[in-house]
Amino acid sequence: xxxxxxxxxxxxxxxxxxxxxxxxxxxxxxxxxxxxxxxxxxxxxxxxxxxxxxxxxxxxxxxxxxxxxxxxxxxxxxxxxxxxxxxxxxxxxxxxxxxxxxxxxxxxxxxxxxxxxxxxxxxxxxxxxxxxxxxxxxxxxxxxxxxxxxxxxxxxxxxxxxxxxxxxxxxxxxx
Amino acid sequence: xxxxxxxxxxxxxxxxxxxxxxxxxxxxxxxxxxxxxxxxxxxxxxxxxxxxxxxxxxxxxxxxxxxxxxxxxxxxxxxxxxxxxxxxxxxxxxxxxxxxxxxxxxxxxxxxxxxxxxxxxxxxxxxxxxxxxxxxxxxxxxxxxxxxxxxxxxxxxxxxxxxxxxxxxxxxxxxxxxxxxxxxxxxxxxxxxxxxxxxxxxxxxxxxxxxxxxxxxxxxxxxxxxxxxxxxxxxxxxxxxxxxxxxxxxxxxxxxxxxxxxxxxxxxxxxxxxxxxxxxxxxxxxxxxxxxxxxxxxxxxxxxxxxxxxxxxxxxxxxxxxxxxxxxxxxxxxxxxxxxxxxxxxxxxxxxxxxxxxxxxxxxxxxxxxxxxxxxxxxxxxxxxxxxxxxxxxxxxxxxxxxxxxxxxxxxxx
Numbered sequence: 001x002x003x004x005x006x007x008x009x010x011x012x013x014x015x016x017x018x019x020x021x022x023x024x025x026x027x028x029x030x031x032x033x034x035x036x037x038x039x040x041x042x043x044x045x046x047x048x049x050x051x052x053x054x055x056x057x058x059x060x061x062x063x064x065x066x067x068x069x070x071x072x073x074x075x076x077x078x079x080x081x082x083x084x085x086x087x088x089x090x091x092x093x094x095x096x097x098x099x100x101x102x103x104x105x106x107x108x109x110x111x112x113x114x115x116x117x118x119x120x121x122x123x124x125x126x127x128x129x130x131x132x133x134x135x136x137x138x139x140x141x142x143x144x145x146x147x148x149x150x151x152x153x154x155x156x157x158x159x160x161x162x163x164x165x166x167x168x169x170x171x172x173x174x175x
Numbered sequence: 176x177x178x179x180x181x182x183x184x185x186x187x188x189x190x191x192x193x194x195x196x197x198x199x200x201x202x203x204x205x206x207x208x209x210x211x212x213x214x215x216x217x218x219x220x221x222x223x224x225x226x227x228x229x230x231x232x233x234x235x236x237x238x239x240x241x242x243x244x245x246x247x248x249x250x251x252x253x254x255x256x257x258x259x260x261x262x263x264x265x266x267x268x269x270x271x272x273x274x275x276x277x278x279x280x281x282x283x284x285x286x287x288x289x290x291x292x293x294x295x296x297x298x299x300x301x302x303x304x305x306x307x308x309x310x311x312x313x314x315x316x317x318x319x320x321x322x323x324x325x326x327x328x329x330x331x332x333x334x335x336x337x338x339x340x341x342x343x344x345x346x347x348x349x350x351x352x353x354x355x356x357x358x359x360x361x362x363x364x365x366x367x368x369x370x371x372x373x374x375x376x377x378x379x380x381x382x383x384x385x386x387x388x389x390x391x392x393x394x395x396x397x398x399x400x401x402x403x404x405x406x407x408x409x410x411x412x413x414x415x416x417x418x419x420x421x422x423x424x425x426x427x428x429x430x431x432x433x434x435x436x437x438x439x440x441x442x443x444x445x446x447x448x449x450x451x452x453x454x455x456x457x458x459x460x461x462x463x464x465x466x467x468x469x470x471x472x473x474x475x476x477x478x479x480x481x482x483x484x485x486x487x488x489x490x491x492x493x494x495x496x497x498x499x500x501x502x503x504x505x506x507x508x509x510x511x512x513x514x515x516x517x518x519x520x521x522x523x524x525x526x527x528x529x530x531x532x533x534x535x536x537x538x539x540x541x542x543x544x545x546x547x548x549x550x551x552x553x554x555x556x557x558x559x560x561x562x563x564x565x566x567x568x569x570x571x572x573x574x575x576x577x578x579x580x581x582x583x584x585x586x587x588x589x
Contacts (some may be wrong), residue, residue: 028207028208031207032204032207032208035200035203035204035207036192036200038203039192039196039199039200039203040190040192040196043196048195049193049195049196049198049199050195050199052196052199053199053200053202053203056199056203057203057206060203060206060207108187108190109190109191109192109193109196111190111191111193112189112190112191113186113189113190114186117182117183117186118186121187132183132187133187136180136183136184136187136188137183137184137187137188137190139184139188143584152545152558152584152585152586153584153585154293154322154324154325154585154586155545155586157324157340158324158377158378161375161377161393162393164179164180164183165375165393165394167179167183168179169394
């Protein structure tokens with residue numbers, strides 16, 4: 001997985017080595033299926049759509065080379081990398097907001113959701129939003145959520161509890 | 176399942192991606208299908224280039240700041256300033272009450288002979304050297320998601336305080352919680368605080384003299400959170416309300432057993448606040464530690480006015496991947512978490528005692544799940560997740576990092 005040698009914009013390209021072994025193809029196919037979920041996680045963590053896509057691309061790059069070492073379910077492993085890469089994206093984008101062509105739209109997308117609930121979720125800290133999305137939106141186990149967030153299961157339960165309490169409080173205020 | 180959980184589940188499952196999200200998904204999928212990611216266009220390239228340049232300039236400024244004092248020491252004209260010194264003497268456990276029994280290896284600092292581990296929702300007392308279970312302190316309560324969590328020990332290691340959760344959502348009958356204590360020498364479990372209805376108690380912390388207990392109380396119905404402080408001798412209790420959007424990470428008692436250091440994840444202007452638990456007053460301005468602290472790694476406030484904590488440099492939670500940078504990668508030379516000593520008053524980092532090569536040392540390296548210093552800050556114990564159901568236990572004491580042959584995925588403390 002070497003970067004292209006050209007300069008400028010092309011230097012940002014990432015070559016995954018082309019279609020190769022059957023395992024690589026299967027792994028790539030598995031990641032393709034996870035992309036919507038990964039982008040959604042990035043959005044829940046406060047990234048814009050473009051930033052979320054950047055984070056997922058970066059995570060793919062990290063997951064690709066040691067793909068043979070991935071054991072067990074791919075989803076929590078991959079989402080954990082996305083979460084960490086999302087933090088990196090946020091740290092790298094230190095330019096003023098007006099310079100960015102993408103607006104930082106809110107999460108969740110209010111379409112299809114109770115507007116009050118969407119507003120309450122959108123007002124939570126990023127970690128709480130991520131925890132709720134993983135636990136309830138994706139129906140992941142507490143252990144898998146803990147793995148994605150790099151915290152203990154106990155801390156995960158506490159985080160989810162805090163998030164639910166905060167959502168309830170915000171809904172109560174709105175009512 | 177609670178009503179709020181059901182509502183969240185239904186709603187979040189019903190969420191549909193916005194058009195911009197669909198475009199982002201297509202962009203990534205397209206790159207994956209072709210096995211090649213091309214940049215999202217010149218605008219994105221310029222943004223990345225700009226942020227890289229900003230990062231490079233910042234790195235040069237930081238390098239200048241770090242090098243200037245050293246040049247001065249070497250005979251230059253640089254002004255003297257704080258210097259990060261790696262490997263200075265660790266804090267000593269002798270500055271605080273020593274545990275009743277401790278293990279010492281030649282050339283290393285003393286560390287507590289035993290630690291408490293959460294295993295399958297129960298508490299076990301484990302030998303710090305051999306990893307053998309000494310005794311079961313508390314059996315796991317029955318029920319899904321039920322368990323004993325967040326153990327914290329008195330500085331003499333004689334008593335462990337912990338929270339017990341029966342599972343269920345906040346405010347339901349199944350969520351009844353309590354703060355309990357049990358002697359590590361064995362004995363009956365005592366109820367310190369029965370959590371009232373419509374509330375949850377989390378993260379207890381006991382003072383150095385063992386007289387005061389602080390914990391976080393969350394209400395199911397209203398914000399803000401409050402920190403409850405209980406005098407374990409007199410039973411007097413005080414609730415100190417917190418800001419509505421504050422998210423607490425950890426608590427650490429000051430050596431005077433009156434002030435409490437509160438470490439925030441979010442919602443506070445600074446990441447550390449010192450509370451006077453006697454008056455419920457906090458310093459007008461919080462302190463911002465120079466380094467970002469690792470989550471779930473509780474610091475220790477030492478008698479000499481310093482704080483020993485686990486600091487996570489920005490690159491510690493990611494795996495540097497130079498081929499993705501396009502421009503030369505500027506990664507921190509200290510990408511692993513550091514055991515660092517801070518000045519409690521100013522937040523300045525005084526020295527780094529040890530770099531712990533765990534997170535970020537290799538791809539998808541073991542993940543830190545809990546971290547606790549010994550009472551004097553001279554040693555620490557932590558867990559690194561290795562699988563959904565397994566976690567290695569490691570201990571550090573005076574430059575020595577040793578794996579303890581024990582698995583404790585739900586956390587450790589000493």
